[in-house]
Amino acid sequence: MNPLGEKYLRKDFLPFVFCPGCGDGMIVQAFLQAVDDLGIRDDLALTAGIGCSSWIAVYIHADVLKVLHGRAIPAAIGLKATNPSRKVVTFTGDGDCLAIGGNHLLHAARRNIDMTVVVVNNQLYAMTGGQVAPSTKVGSKTQTTPYGNIEKPLDGCKVAIAAGATMVSRWSTAQPRQLIRAFKKALNHKGFAFIEVMSQCPVQTGRYMLGSGSPQFNFQWLKDNCVIIDDPSKSGEVEAQGKIPLGDFLQVEKPEFMEEVQRMNQRVKEAQAKGGDR
Amino acid sequence: MPIIIRANMPPGKSFLWRGRKEVMKKGHIRVMLGNEACVEAALLAGCRFFAGYPITPATEILEVMSRRLPLVDGLCLQMEDEIAAVVAIVGASWGGTKAMTATSGPGFCLMQEGIGLAVAVEAPCVIVNVQRGGPASGQSTSTAQGDFYQARYGSNGDYSLIVLCPSTAQEMFDHTVKAFNLSERFRIPVIILSDEVVGHIREKVFIPEADELKFVQRKTPTVPMAEFIPFKADTDGVPFMPTFNTGYRVPVISQAKSLSGNRGNAKEADENIRRIVAKVEDHIEEFADVQVYGDKNAETAFVTFGSVCRAARSAVDMGRERGLALRSVEVKTVWPFPDHLVRRALAGAERIVVAEMNLGMIQREVERVIRQPKIKIELFSKIGGIYPQPQEFLRFLEEKR
Numbered sequence: 308m309n310p311l312g313e314k315y316l317r318k319d320f321l322p323f324v325f326c327p328g329c330g331d332g333m334i335v336q337a338f339l340q341a342v343d344d345l346g347i348r349d350d351l352a353l354t355a356g357i358g359c360s361s362w363i364a365v366y367i368h369a370d371v372l373k374v375l376h377g378r379a380i381p382a383a384i385g386l387k388a389t390n391p392s393r394k395v396v397t398f399t400g401d402g403d404c405l406a407i408g409g410n411h412l413l414h415a416a417r418r419n420i421d422m423t424v425v426v427v428n429n430q431l432y433a434m435t436g437g438q439v440a441p442s443t444k445v446g447s448k449t450q451t452t453p454y455g456n457i458e459k460p461l462d463g464c465k466v467a468i469a470a471g472a473t474m475v476s477r478w479s480t481a482q483p484r485q486l487i488r489a490f491k492k493a494l495n496h497k498g499f500a501f502i503e504v505m506s507q508c509p510v511q512t513g514r515y516m517l518g519s520g521s522p523q524f525n526f527q528w529l530k531d532n533c534v535i536i537d538d539p540s541k542s543g544e545v546e547a548q549g550k551i552p553l554g555d556f557l558q559v560e561k562p563e564f565m566e567e568v569q570r571m572n573q574r575v576k577e578a579q580a581k582g583g584d585r
Numbered sequence: 586m587p588i589i590i591r592a593n594m595p596p597g598k599s600f601l602w603r604g605r606k607e608v609m610k611k612g613h614i615r616v617m618l619g620n621e622a623c624v625e626a627a628l629l630a631g632c633r634f635f636a637g638y639p640i641t642p643a644t645e646i647l648e649v650m651s652r653r654l655p656l657v658d659g660l661c662l663q664m665e666d667e668i669a670a671v672v673a674i675v676g677a678s679w680g681g682t683k684a685m686t687a688t689s690g691p692g693f694c695l696m697q698e699g700i701g702l703a704v705a706v707e708a709p710c711v712i713v714n715v716q717r718g719g720p721a722s723g724q725s726t727s728t729a730q731g732d733f734y735q736a737r738y739g740s741n742g743d744y745s746l747i748v749l750c751p752s753t754a755q756e757m758f759d760h761t762v763k764a765f766n767l768s769e770r771f772r773i774p775v776i777i778l779s780d781e782v783v784g785h786i787r788e789k790v791f792i793p794e795a796d797e798l799k800f801v802q803r804k805t806p807t808v809p810m811a812e813f814i815p816f817k818a819d820t821d822g823v824p825f826m827p828t829f830n831t832g833y834r835v836p837v838i839s840q841a842k843s844l845s846g847n848r849g850n851a852k853e854a855d856e857n858i859r860r861i862v863a864k865v866e867d868h869i870e871e872f873a874d875v876q877v878y879g880d881k882n883a884e885t886a887f888v889t890f891g892s893v894c895r896a897a898r899s900a901v902d903m904g905r906e907r908g909l910a911l912r913s914v915e916v917k918t919v920w921p922f923p924d925h926l927v928r929r930a931l932a933g934a935e936r937i938v939v940a941e942m943n944l945g946m947i948q949r950e951v952e953r954v955i956r957q958p959k960i961k962i963e964l965f966s967k968i969g970g971i972y973p974q975p976q977e978f979l980r981f982l983e984e985k986r
Contacts, residue, residue, distance in 0.1 A: 317836060320847050352829045354676065357839075365836055365847075370829040372679055373838040374672060375702050381636075381669040385676020385684070386829060388660045389634055393680075393830055414665040572655045579656060 311339045315348070317368040324362050328513075328522025330480040330506030334427060335363050337483050338396075341490035352393040354383040356408060358400040359434045360427030360506070377407030380415045383422050391565040394494055395422040401442035402432045405461050409441075412463075416470035416499050420564040423493040423500040426463055429508035430516065437511035447516045463503050468557055473498035475557040479505035479529045482553065489555065497563050505533055505551060612793035619754040619783045620645035620687075622790045623713060624653060626761035627685050629795055632711070633659035634677040634684040636670040638692055641725040642781040643715040646687035667692035671699030671712065678708035679837060681828030683765055687713035690723055690732060693739070700774050701740030704861060705839050707816075707824065709768035709803055711761070713777045715784035716891075718970050727970020728781035730891055733946040736778045737920040743858050745865040747872060748776045748920035752894035754788045756917075766801040767872055771865055772823050778919065780942070782892035782972055810834060815846040816857070822864030866921050873923035876915045877930050883910035885982065886934035887965075888927070888951050890916045893940050893973060900978035909979070922950045931955060938981065940965040940973060 308316075316335075325331045342348055351369040355361035357376035364371045374382045379397045387395045404412055404426045415422070431449050432438040438451040441461040448455055467475050474496045476489040486504065493500035507513065507525035514520040517528055534545045535553045542552035617625070623646055627635075635654060637647035647663065654661040664670040667688050674684035688696060693714045703710050718724030719731045736748045747767050749760040757779060764775040806813050806825040815835045818824045827833035836846035841854035849857055878894075879901035889897045897913040904911040914930040916923065927950075931937060937960055939948040945964045952962045965981045967973045 317834075319845060320836070349832070350830065352680075365838060368834050370679075370834055371836045371838075372676060372706070372829070373836075373840075374675065374706070375698050375839055378668065378672040378699070378702075381664065381672035382676035384662070384669075385634065385636070385673040385678070386680045388662065388673070389677045389680030389682040389684075390830065410665050411669055414669070568660055572658055575655045 309336070311336060311343060315339045315342065315368055317366050320366055323366060325359065326510045328507065328509040328525065329359070330429070330504070330508070331360055331363050331427060333480040333483065334360070334425070334486070334504055334506065335366060337486040338363070338425070338490055339367065340487045341494060344487070345491060345494055347394050347494060350392065350394040352383075352386045352395045353398065354379045354386065354395065355398040356400070356403040357434075358403045358432070359429070359508075360400040361398055361403060363427070364398040377403055377411065379403065380408060380411040380424065384415060384420060387420055387422055387565060391421070391569070396494070397422065397424045399424060399426050401426060401428040401430065401463065402440040405441040405463050405466070409466075412467065413470045416467050416472040416501065418564040419471055419473055419498045419561050421497055421499070423490075423496075423502065426501070426503045427506045428463065428503055429506050429512050431508070431512055433508045433511040437515045443516075449515060464501065464556055467501035471499070471561075472501045472557070473559050473561050474500035476501075476555045477503040477505065477551075477553050479533045479553060480507060481526060481529045481533065482535070492555070492558065496558065498561060505529055505553070611797055612791055614789050614791050616787060617754060617790050618645055619751070619757040619779065619786050620715065621649055622754045622758040623687070623761045623777070623779075624649040625790070625792060626758040627711070627765065628653060628657060629792075629798065630683065630762050630765035630800055632683045632685050632765065633657065634674065634682045635659070635661045635686065636664050636673040636677070636684070637661075637686050638664055638667045638670050638688065640667075640689045640692045642717055642784050643687045643689045643692075643713065645784070646713060646715075667695040668699060671696040672702065674710045675699060675703050675706060675708045678703070678710045679706070679829050681831075683709070683769070685711040685713065687715065689715050689717045689725075690719045691721065693732060693735065697735070697739040700746070700776075701742065701744065702839055703774040704740070704744040704746060705841075706837050707772040707826070707861065708774070709772050709826075710774050711764045711768055711777065712774050713779060716778065716780040718968075724970045726781070728892060728942060728972055729968065729970065730780055730893070730942040730946070731968075732778065733919065733941075733943065736776050743862060745862045745921060746773050746776060747771070747865060747918065748778050750778050750890045750917055750919050751783050752890075752892055752915065753783065754786055754790050757783060758790050758792065760917075762798060762800075763872070766799070769801045769803045770823070770871075771868070772803060772826060773865060778891065780892050782895075806833065814844050816842055817844045818860055818864070822860055822867065869921050869923060872918055873926050874917035875923050875926035875930050876917060877912055878915060879905070879912040880910040881912055882933060883912040884934060885909075885911050885936040885938070886931055887911065887913040887978065888916065888931070888937060888939045888947065889913055890919055890941065890947055893942060896973045896975050897940055897978060899975035903975055904979060907979075916947065919947065922954070924954045927951065927954050935960065936963070938963045938965050938978075940978065942967050942972070944968060
C-alpha cells in the first residue's frame with residue numbers, strides 16, 4: 308500500500324465504495340499529503356454529508372462525523388464551537404453542498420467560521436444513479452433531464468465569495484500538486500475556506516453526460532475543459548468559452564467567528580465583574 | 586429581572602408542590618417563566634452549547650440562552666433554520682459538550698431528521714418542543730398538544746427515545762435536569778414536550794443549589810484506541826462515548842452500523858437497530874413517572890399530561906368540595922408510554938376520561954393499556970388554542986354520563 312494510505316487510512320473499512328476510475332481516491336491522497344506535510348492529524352475533526360464524496364472522510368483514520376444529506380456544515384459548526392483548536396474539515400459534493408445544503412453554506416461562509424469545506428464536483432448526483440444537480444450544465448442529459456437540462460448551473464465558488472468566505476479555490480483532480488497546496492493553505496487559513504474539486508465520474512457523468520464511461524476519457528475531459536487562470540477577473544472569459552476556470556480565487560483576512568465569540572465572552576464577563584451592564 | 590428570594594428548605598418537609606417525595610435542602614425561589622426555568626436548569630446541568638431558531642412560543646429559551654451562555658464560556662448560536670440547529674447540537678455533543686435546542690411545531694417538523702440522526706449516532710442532547718397549534722403554521726400564540734405522536738414517531742425507521750411532559754414552570758426546571766441526565770445515561774435525544782401554557786406561565790420556581798442535584802455524565806472509554814470498539818455496547822446496551830480529538834479516531838456515520846462503525850450488513854444492521862431501541866425500552870423503570878392527584882381509589886379518573894394536568898387538579902379539588910371523588914392520573918414521561926404505571930394508577934377506575942388538547946392521542950395509548958370491555962375511554966378534548974377550564978371537566982362528567 309501507498310505509505311500515506313498505510314499511515315492514514317482506516318484499513319478495516321477498505322475496500323473503498325468508490326467505482327473504478329473515480330476521482331475521490333485522488334482527493335483522499337491529496338488531502339492526506341496535506342495533512343501529513345502539516346502534521347495536524349490529531350487536530351482533525353472531519354464531517355461529511357451524503358453522497359459518494361462524503362465517504363472520503365470515513366476512510367480517513369481520524370474522528371469523523373458523517374451526518375445527513377446536506378447537513379455536514381452545521382455538524383462541523385457544532386464541533387468547532389465546542390473546541391476551537393480543532394481543524395474542522397467538511398467533505399461534501401455538489402448536490403450535498405449546493406442544493407440541499409446550500410443554506411448552510413451561505414451562513415457558515417457569512418460567519419467566517421474557521422473551517423474547510425471540500426466540495427467534490429462531478430456535475431451530477433452520482434450515488435443515486437446520475438440525476439441533474441445544481442452544477443449540471445445547460446443541455447446535459449441526465450436521468451432526470453432526459454430532454455436536456457434547461458436550468459442554469461450554480462457556481463459554488465462565486466456563491467461562497469458572495470456569502471463571505473475568506474478563502475476560495477477551485478482545482479481538479481488533474482492538478483494534484485495545486486490541490487495539495489490549496490488544502491494546506493485552507494488548513495492554515497483562519498476563516499472559512501471553500502475548495503471545489505472538479506472530479507471525474509466515469510460511471511455516471513461519463514456514461515450519460517459526456518458520452519464515454521472510460522476513465523481515461525473522463526480524466527482527459529477535465530484536462531481539456533478546465534483552464535487555470537492567475538487572475539480571478541478572467542474567469543468570465545473562460546466561462547464564455549464553455550470552460551471551467553481553475554485557480555486560487557480569493558484569500559483575505561477577516562475577523563474569524565470563534566475568535567469573535569471569545570472576545571465577546573471576555574468583554575461581557577469583564578463588564579459583569581465591574582457590575583455594569585453590557 | 587425576576588424576584589429572588591433566598592430560602593432554606595425546612596428538612597423533612599415538602600415545600601413547593603404536593604406529592605413531591607424528595608426534599609431539597611438549599612436553594613432559592615424565583616418567579617420566572619417556564620421557558621426561563623428551562624434555561625436555568627440547562628445551565629445548572631452543564632449545558633454549554635445551544636443552537637436555535639426563533640419561533641413562538643419557544644423563543645424566550647433562545648433569547649435567555651443568548652444572554653446567559655457567554656457568561657459561563659458557552660455559546661448560543663442562532664442558526665439559519667431548525668435543521669441546522671439540531672444538527673449543530675449533534676456535532677457539539679460529539680464535541681464533548683452538553684447541548685440543547687428549543688422550538689415549536691413547525692420547527693419541530695424540520696428537526697425530525699436531526700432527531701433521527703441523534704438517535705443513529707447516539708449523541709446525547711436535549712430538544713425542547715413548546716407546543717403550539719397545528720398543522721403547519723397553526724396557531725403560533727396558542728397552546729396545543731398535537732405533537733404527542735410526532736415527538737415519538739416523527740423520524741423515519743425504528744427507534745426509541747424519551748419524551749417528558751412538564752405541567753408547571755417548576756417541572757420545566759425539573760424535567761430539564763432529568764432530560765440532560767437521561768440523554769447522557771442512554772446516549773439519546775431526550776425531548777421535553779412542553780406547551781405554550783407551561784412555557785409562558787410565570788410562577789414560583791425553586792432552584793436548588795447545584796450540589797443538591799445529581800448530574801449524570803456519559804461514560805467515556807477507559808481502554809486505549811487499539812482495544813476500543815466504537816459501537817460495542819456495555820452490559821446496559823449503551824456504548825462508551827469518546828469525545829472527538831481525544832485520541833480515539835472514531836468513525837461516526839448516520840447509517841445502520843457494525844460494531845466498528847462501518848456500514849453494517851443485514852445481521853449487523855438488525856443488531857444495531859434492536860440495541861438502540863432496547864437500551865431505552867428495557868430500562869423504562871429507571872425513569873418512568875406517572876403521578877396520581879386526588880383520591881387514589883376514586884371510581885372516576887382523568888388521564889392528563891402537560892399543562893392540562895393543572896386544570897384537572899383544580900377540577901379534582903372542585904369535585905371534592907362538591908362531594909365528588911375524583912383522581913387525576915398525570916403521565917409525566919409519555920414516551921416510551923409507561924403502560925404498567927398507567928395501568929396501576931387506573932386500577933379500580935370505572936370511568937376513565939382522557940383530557941387533552943388534541944383530537945385524541947394519549948387516548949389511544951390508554952385504550953391500548955386498559956383493555957376492559959366495560960370501560961370506554963372517554964375523550965374530553967379542547968383544540969383551537971382554548972385551554973380547558975376546571976368547571977368544564979365537571980360539566981363533561983355530568984353531561985356525558
